[in-house]
Amino acid sequence: xxxxxxxxxPARPRPAGLPxxxxxxxxxxxxxxxxxxxxxAAVLAPWLAPYPVTEMHPSAKLAPPGGAFLLGADFYGRxxxxxxxxxxxxxxxxxxxxxxxxxxxxxxxxxxxGYLGGPWExxxxxGMDILFAFPVLLLAITIVVILGAGTLTTILxxxxxxxxxxxxxxRGPTLVVKEQAYIEAAYALGQRPWRIIARHxxxxxxxxxxxxxxxxxxxxxLFESALSFLGLGTQPPFPSLGLMVSEGRNYLELTPWxxxxxxxxIVLAVLGFNLLGDSLQELLDPRLRPxxxxx
Amino acid sequence: MQRYLAQRLLxxxxxxxxxxxxxFGLMHLIPGDPAQVLLGFENTDPAQLAAVRRDLGLDRPIxxxxxxxxxxxxxxxxxxxxxxxxxxxxxxxxxxxxxxxxALYALGLALLLAIPVGALAGTxxxxxxxxxxxxxxLLGLSLPxxxxxxxxxxxxxxxxxxxxxxxxxxxxxxxxxxxxxFFLPALTLALPNAAAIARMVRASLVAVGREEYVKVAxxxxxxxxxxxxxxxxxxxxxxxxxxxxxxxGYLLGGSVVVEQVFAIPGLGRMGLQAIVQRDYxxxxxxxxxxxxxxxxxxxxxxxxxxxxxxxxxxx
Numbered sequence: 001x002x003x004x005x006x007x008x009x010p011a012r013p014r015p016a017g018l019p020x021x022x023x024x025x026x027x028x029x030x031x032x033x034x035x036x037x038x039x040x041a042a043v044l045a046p047w048l049a050p051y052p053v054t055e056m057h058p059s060a061k062l063a064p065p066g067g068a069f070l071l072g073a074d075f076y077g078r079x080x081x082x083x084x085x086x087x088x089x090x091x092x093x094x095x096x097x098x099x100x101x102x103x104x105x106x107x108x109x110x111x112x113x114g115y116l117g118g119p120w121e122x123x124x125x126x127g128m129d130i131l132f133a134f135p136v137l138l139l140a141i142t143i144v145v146i147l148g149a150g151t152l153t154t155i156l157x158x159x160x161x162x163x164x165x166x167x168x169x170x171r172g173p174t175l176v177v178k179e180q181a182y183i184e185a186a187y188a189l190g191q192r193p194w195r196i197i198a199r200h201x202x203x204x205x206x207x208x209x210x211x212x213x214x215x216x217x218x219x220x221x222l223f224e225s226a227l228s229f230l231g232l233g234t235q236p237p238f239p240s241l242g243l244m245v246s247e248g249r250n251y252l253e254l255t256p257w258x259x260x261x262x263x264x265x266i267v268l269a270v271l272g273f274n275l276l277g278d279s280l281q282e283l284l285d286p287r288l289r290p291x292x293x294x295x
Numbered sequence: 296m297q298r299y300l301a302q303r304l305l306x307x308x309x310x311x312x313x314x315x316x317x318x319f320g321l322m323h324l325i326p327g328d329p330a331q332v333l334l335g336f337e338n339t340d341p342a343q344l345a346a347v348r349r350d351l352g353l354d355r356p357i358x359x360x361x362x363x364x365x366x367x368x369x370x371x372x373x374x375x376x377x378x379x380x381x382x383x384x385x386x387x388x389x390x391x392x393x394x395x396x397x398a399l400y401a402l403g404l405a406l407l408l409a410i411p412v413g414a415l416a417g418t419x420x421x422x423x424x425x426x427x428x429x430x431x432x433l434l435g436l437s438l439p440x441x442x443x444x445x446x447x448x449x450x451x452x453x454x455x456x457x458x459x460x461x462x463x464x465x466x467x468x469x470x471x472x473x474x475x476x477f478f479l480p481a482l483t484l485a486l487p488n489a490a491a492i493a494r495m496v497r498a499s500l501v502a503v504g505r506e507e508y509v510k511v512a513x514x515x516x517x518x519x520x521x522x523x524x525x526x527x528x529x530x531x532x533x534x535x536x537x538x539x540x541x542x543x544g545y546l547l548g549g550s551v552v553v554e555q556v557f558a559i560p561g562l563g564r565m566g567l568q569a570i571v572q573r574d575y576x577x578x579x580x581x582x583x584x585x586x587x588x589x590x591x592x593x594x595x596x597x598x599x600x601x602x603x604x605x606x607x608x609x610x
Contacts, residue, residue, distance in 0.1 A: 130313055135548045135589050138566070138582055145570055145578070146324045222439050226552050229441045230567060242441070249445045249556075256449050263442030270437035278433060 031275025038269045042088035049082035054237045062255045072257040084265045087241040095220035101159030110170025128164035136161045144232045154233045169212050170205050177204045211280045218273035241266045322579045332573045333377045374576040383580045394561035398546035400481035408489040413496025435490025444483040444556035480557040488542045495538045499531040540596025548585035
């Protein structure tokens, strides 16, 4: 008896994954492109910079943009373009490292709180609440005063301030996942909690955490530049965009450029991360999508 | 509601206690000897140093020092500045009015900018308008305050000479001049907050627009303007109020950056100067005060939230 041959079901198009969806959004493309430029500039700074970053040219004091100094020079005759390129290195290093610190510590704390529950959860989350009770800049400044200003301290200060944000973000999805049947199944199969967390909980928590991380990279760049502006972040002669604005501000009446360009550079990098973070958030939470897509 | 209120107020005491202990502990982690600061770094006479330490109570165990500090705090004594020798409470009383005025001014400007922009973005059917406003608010969130402040000074004070720089007459003596001189710092402080609030207004309106009761109103044939005004706006504002409260909490704590850029002698600048001058009793008092304000304003916002939304019932 010939076997009945069923026509193959029409291939259902797979729902588009996050990367595909992201590429369709103009915000992602613009934000991503800006970031590509910023990151390339930071990575290739030693090769792209026309002058050594601390080299002073007394004849070029406060030189206007154009000529030998494309974006002009500061009060010490240092090339602004070169310092912006290296300043991006500082910004991205501090922002990246501090967010990584907060994401790791806060993520672990949030998952632990959600997964363990009971007194552990109470202890961890109340601790986070107390940390949250402090205004962020003030807490960061206090940490800097205790540890002494410097790049590593800046990373730690921003990182610590951001920990509770990631703990809260990680706890929510953990609570949801914990109740799922497959977790019970994994448990019944005798899998160890560590393995369950790594294999089943972490992947569910990672997406919201990544979105939050993108947004926090934007705020961390602003944070670093503000601390450096106040003299509590990156220390001279290391180039930091905030420090450059702070120095340039003293000569505003003579020439605006040493303050204008580094500030614009900060806005560009922060906007890049904000655009990317915003579009990712919209993709994950359709309720945030603009009205015209539903109308 | 009354039970919830009582509960929250009761919880406030341990929270404030923990915060005060943390602030005290953190300040003691700062390297350096306060007695040495008071004495001056040239003076290294151990006998004098020991005498100053005894006077300040620094030779006692840390929990005794903490107990004394809290005891004095409860009596309204915030301590004495080691730099100026003046009572810290008096210094704060001088600085706080500047911070309060700047905060209220900035909050007012932020709302004035944010609510129309957010409302338009949240209710428009124009793709261009919504995208444009979203880009604008993202740009607002990407601006470093210290740079915006410097650019505003450059444009309006240096080039156009519309606003005076770095003078802050009292409101009572000369209200006109006062409002003018606070405009640029308030605007600097308002911009990023306006962007955040506008985004919240928009998101909230979009969410409310999907509610059943709005669909019913549409089905009844009500005009869109009426729906927005009568049915959507009030409900959409509830989450916005929370954000406004958080912003207010931050602003009242003093903006270290904006006060520094415009040389406003408020709380934030006072804290920063205390760091530079190693006047740690002042720093300690400022950090404590600002954190307390932050906690209290957040509590007020939580309570307001319950009062505004009858659907929320705290058991």
